[in-house]
Amino acid sequence: MTDALEELETLVPQLPSALERRSLGESLSRVALQLGEITAAAQRLSDIFEIARMIGFGSVPEEVEKMDDLIGDANHLASLLVTADDASVLQEIERHIPPFKTTISNAVTAIKLRWRSQVTAEYRPFQSLGQLLSKIDQASTLGARMIKLNEEAAATLSVMQVDQFKAAIVKLIEKRAQLETEKTSFTADEQVDNFLTGLAQGQAKLRSVSPDVFRWLSEHDALDLFEVRPIA
Incomplete structure (x- = not known):
């Protein structure tokens, strides 16, 4: 003890x-x-x-x-x-x-x-632009790929995992850059390129239809794809 x-x-x-x-x-x-x-x-x-x-x-x-x-x-x-x-x-x-x-x-x-x-602001316009280009040149896949780009961009909004979200954005940015390059080659004219971009964003004005733009649309049988309406 x-x-x-x-x-x-x-x-x-x-x-x-x-x-x-x-x-x-x-x-x-x-x-x-x-x-x-x-x-x-x-x-x-x-x-x-x-x-x-x-x-x-x-x-x-x-x-x-x-x-x-x-x-x-x-x-x-x-x-x-x-x-x-x-x-x-x-x-x-x-x-x-x-x-x-x-x-x-x-x-x-x-x-x-x-x-x-x-x-x-930056990907949804590819939907309408892709639809337009598909009508202008049905043999080209550029329009369809633009439409798909918008769909893929919308799909990223539901991605939950951060690493997967990052990977999806990386792919989108790369695809968008490639499609922008192809669009520039397709139009082969800065004024036409700017007109189509503005059109897709709902910002094209009648003054943007320059003689070069009008000629390009005519050469691609695209004049009847457009209507002129006054702004309400």
């Missing part, structure tokens, strides 16, 4: 450090379980920055604020991970992971909202 008491008296001073080591171990275990989430979040972060660059996200104050929040939270979490050396820091990492994921989700939502407006 005396030996047990003596041993207990010896161990009592060590209890705080033992408990601290236990707390550290438990916190470390919990953080280790979340490392997969942290790694996934880091990859999403990389994809988000790449998407933002591709679509020009961050050009207005509201978008800048979203990106600043994202960068701030990411830097804070990275700092915690680098300097983690006790239970309190590990616990702070645990607390920071959920709001960091929320910040990422908020940024993705804002980016998709911006992308939706770009699809409407």
